[in-house]
Amino acid sequence: MKTRVDILRNVYGAALTVLGVLWITSVPQYLQITVVTAEVIGVMLGLAVAAAFLRHPYRAKTGLLELALGAVAVGCWLWMALHYIDGPWSSVALVTSTAVVAGWVLTRKGRLLPFVGALIVGSATLWVGAQSWWALAPSAVALSVPLWKRWRPSLNNDRD
Numbered sequence: 001m002k003t004r005v006d007i008l009r010n011v012y013g014a015a016l017t018v019l020g021v022l023w024i025t026s027v028p029q030y031l032q033i034t035v036v037t038a039e040v041i042g043v044m045l046g047l048a049v050a051a052a053f054l055r056h057p058y059r060a061k062t063g064l065l066e067l068a069l070g071a072v073a074v075g076c077w078l079w080m081a082l083h084y085i086d087g088p089w090s091s092v093a094l095v096t097s098t099a100v101v102a103g104w105v106l107t108r109k110g111r112l113l114p115f116v117g118a119l120i121v122g123s124a125t126l127w128v129g130a131q132s133w134w135a136l137a138p139s140a141v142a143l144s145v146p147l148w149k150r151w152r153p154s155l156n157n158d159r160d
Contacts, residue, residue: 005054008067009051009054009055012048012050016044016051019040019043019044019047020044023040038081038084040081042078042080043081046073046074046076049070049074049077050070050071050073053066053073054066076122090133091131094132097136097139098124098139101122101139102121102122105117105142120138121139124136124137124139
């Protein structure tokens with residue numbers, strides 16, 4: 001018997017498949033709806049990330065954490081699709097780089113800290129602005145933490 005988590009994962013997968021087929025067959029163009037490819041890919045990524053959280057839970061069994069992270073992933077990627085930046089290359093590069101670093105931060109060990117760090121890094125272009133290079137500051141901090149942890153023991157040994 002399928003659990004509710006299995007059903008939700010199947011819904012995410014079915015929505016991903018339907019969206020892909022609709023996009024490939026150009027249904028939005030036939031309906032005269034202007035959709036940028038990045039917007040569709042954003043929605044598809046949200047659905048795929050949510051399904052991945054349900055398929056590969058942090059613990060032995062899928063729990064509330066994975067359900068919440070999946071819902072947040074879908075919401076964030078939907079927000080990106082609705083507020084897609086079609087501007088200068090520097091703005092697109094800033095948003096992309098912070099999103100990539102945020103994804104990397106999510107892969108780090110831990111439960112809550114990587115999630116909070118990814119939210120801070122990923123949202124930097126929202127609270128600093130997509131035109132400001134200061135949006136890369138949280139990314140630089142996030143990338144420097146593992147280096148600091150790696151070099152910290154050698155710095156302590158040099159003091160002896």
